[in-house]
Amino acid sequence: MEIKDDQFKEFFQSLPEKSATGGNLLANYRGFWFGAHLLEGTITFQKHFKANDTDIILATMPKSGTTWLKALTFSIITRNNHSVAQSPLLFSNPHQLVSFFEINLYKDGKIPDIDSIPCPRIFATHIPCQCLPNTILDSSNCRIIYLCRNPLDMFTSMLHFSLQNGFLPQQPQETMSMDGLFESFCQGTYQYGPFWDHFLGYWNASLKNPQKVLFLKYEDLKEDTNGYVKKIADFLGCAFSSEEEEAGVVEEITSLCSLENLKNLECNKRGETKSFFKAKHSTFFRKGEVGDWVNFLSPSMANRLEKLVQEKFGESGLTL
Numbered sequence: 505m506e507i508k509d510d511q512f513k514e515f516f517q518s519l520p521e522k523s524a525t526g527g528n529l530l531a532n533y534r535g536f537w538f539g540a541h542l543l544e545g546t547i548t549f550q551k552h553f554k555a556n557d558t559d560i561i562l563a564t565m566p567k568s569g570t571t572w573l574k575a576l577t578f579s580i581i582t583r584n585n586h587s588v589a590q591s592p593l594l595f596s597n598p599h600q601l602v603s604f605f606e607i608n609l610y611k612d613g614k615i616p617d618i619d620s621i622p623c624p625r626i627f628a629t630h631i632p633c634q635c636l637p638n639t640i641l642d643s644s645n646c647r648i649i650y651l652c653r654n655p656l657d658m659f660t661s662m663l664h665f666s667l668q669n670g671f672l673p674q675q676p677q678e679t680m681s682m683d684g685l686f687e688s689f690c691q692g693t694y695q696y697g698p699f700w701d702h703f704l705g706y707w708n709a710s711l712k713n714p715q716k717v718l719f720l721k722y723e724d725l726k727e728d729t730n731g732y733v734k735k736i737a738d739f740l741g742c743a744f745s746s747e748e749e750e751a752g753v754v755e756e757i758t759s760l761c762s763l764e765n766l767k768n769l770e771c772n773k774r775g776e777t778k779s780f781f782k783a784k785h786s787t788f789f790r791k792g793e794v795g796d797w798v799n800f801l802s803p804s805m806a807n808r809l810e811k812l813v814q815e816k817f818g819e820s821g822l823t824l
């Protein structure tokens with residue numbers, strides 16, 4: 505798809521650092537890699553978005569559990585609007601209920617009418633903390649929830665997602681394409697990469713202002729989903745009452761949003777996300793296992809990534 509805005513095209517071309525890994529031309533913007541479409545959406549969002557104090561922003565790197573975080577947060581926030589048996593999640597993919605700033609709302613340089621969205625508004629983004637507009641970081645009391653995931657599993661998930669949606673060549677070149685993707689993952693030259701600066705941007709923001717940024721890990725969410733559902737509600741200022749807890753509302757939300765449940769719904773078996781790239785709804789729900797990388801990465805790949813993790817996060821206090 506062509507970029508139509510000539511001024512933006514010129515700006516993209518003027519960025520000095522480019523990378524063509526994965527067949528996509530990416531440019532480095534403020535230390536992160538973006539394709540032209542994503543950067544156009546990102547810059548339009550930066551210029552035009554005005555945060556409300558009640559806004560909730562879900563931030564992730566792709567393939568770290570975004571779909572799950574959307575489903576959980578949507579369910580927590582709207583729990584008084586409808587019963588679980590009537591949840592919109594039963595009829596719509598989570599990405600249809602919570603939009604991404606740069607992929608959906610501000611795509612193609614459009615300025616959306618978001619003032620009509622009822623408060624609290626829930627938005628999502630893959631944009632790094634370092635590229636968020638001041639209206640989010642400094643001049644509003646909106647909240648950010650960041651979810652990160654072990655990079656070895658994130659890479660494994662990305663590999664499957666890319667193959668299933670035809671973003672990478674299929675067999676017989678599968679190994680070659682895996683090698684290419686792996687190399688760009690380790691170099692950081694893929695959309696929104698590098699993952700280490702992405703994680704650290706939100707990690708440092710959460711240390712600086714824990715009331716504003718809640719930093720979560722996919723693995724913790726898997727281990728104690730009920731506990732984290734309560735933690736998210738507390739953070740967002742809508743804690744579960746003791747009556748709700750006794751009535752089992754927390755567990756209901758956890759099971760509504762479980763991979764097994766969402767994966768088997770018709771709305772997630774069919775259809776695709778519509779943006780400048782198309783992804784089948786079904787491909788957002790795969791295994792959801794911690795440590796699945798062991799089935800796909802060779803020992804040398806795992807070793808390289810583990811060393812990278814050690815090198816990049818060793819001093820930060822962030823354990824993955």
Ligand code: A3P
Nearest residue numbers: 567568569570571572661762763789790791792
């Ligand atoms: P796997 O490919 O390892 O299975 P994202 O939503 O950021 O694209 O991340 C997708 C990953 O989250 C996939 O991981 C997917 O299976 C997993 N996932 C999706 N929905 C989930 C859920 N409800 N519970 C746990 N994991 C989920």
